[in-house]
Amino acid sequence: MESLGFNIWGIFPPFHSQTPRKRRNPRSKSDSSVEPTGGAAFRFPIKQAATAATLAVTGDTLAQLRERWVNNKSSSHPFKDDIQTLISDHNWLRSLRMASYGFLLYGPGSYAWYQYLEQVMPKQTVQNILIKVLLNQIVLGPCVIAVVFAWNNLWLGKLSELPNKYQKDALRTLLFGFRFWVPVSALNFWVVPLQARVAFMSMGSIFWNFWLSSTMIK
Incomplete structure (x- = not known):
């Protein structure tokens, strides 16, 4: 899945009953993990x-x-x-x-x-x-x-x-x-x-x- 650029957390961010300030950290990590994954998916082999x-x-x-x-x-x-x-x-x-x-x-x-x-x-x-x-x-x-x-x-x-x-x-x-x-x-x-x-x-x-x-x- 990862080799083709699929990252479920990049599509559906995890839901937590926390304040917006605390929810930004996991989402920022998720967003940063999507970028290298997407880059690797489209990187020339x-x-x-x-x-x-x-x-x-x-x-x-x-x-x-x-x-x-x-x-x-x-x-x-x-x-x-x-x-x-x-x-x-x-x-x-x-x-x-x-x-x-x-x-x-x-x-x-x-x-x-x-x-x-x-x-x-x-x-x-x-x-x-x-x-x-x-x-x-x-x-x-x-x-x-x-x-x-x-x-x-x-x-x-x-x-x-x-x-x-x-x-x-x-x-x-x-x-x-x-x-x-x-x-x-x-x-x-x-x-x-x-x-x-x-x-x-x-x-x-x-x-x-x-x-x-x-x-x-x-």
Whole structure:
């Protein structure tokens, strides 16, 4: 509750049958406690954002390495040449796009999403776990795909091509995500404690980011 900015004493001050002078102190304390709580509720989650950005870049780097490997598979370049050209051939702008998406959008968004699910369904029942997994797929999944495709096309200056990108890749990406994220989400909500859930999903996202990054540049 506190992480989302709810403070019952800030909404309903405690009632005491005291004089107005004596009632000001508890209310002033309550008001002062609401301010840091509200500030913490809306404070940008730096840790989660940085984790998401790092993993997004890692997944994109693996995707770029895979693409170069496939493209150069028929050639006779030695492995040493691949190491020497690793930095020079890397598309840093593409990695920056993925990093900015993870830092500004996915990290904070997923953090708020999992906190919200835990608030409205705190009990670890089978029904709640199934509902959380279902909501992950029908709400979070499409939102992530829509936003990441739009973010990528915005950076590329190709917003006019976004509808065609959705038509071509969105459904395919979403269906692939079902196969990957349904078991991962079930495991996350079932056995992973709340304080480790964002980190667990971020670790799983390194494989997802690898495939998603490859999909976006096709």
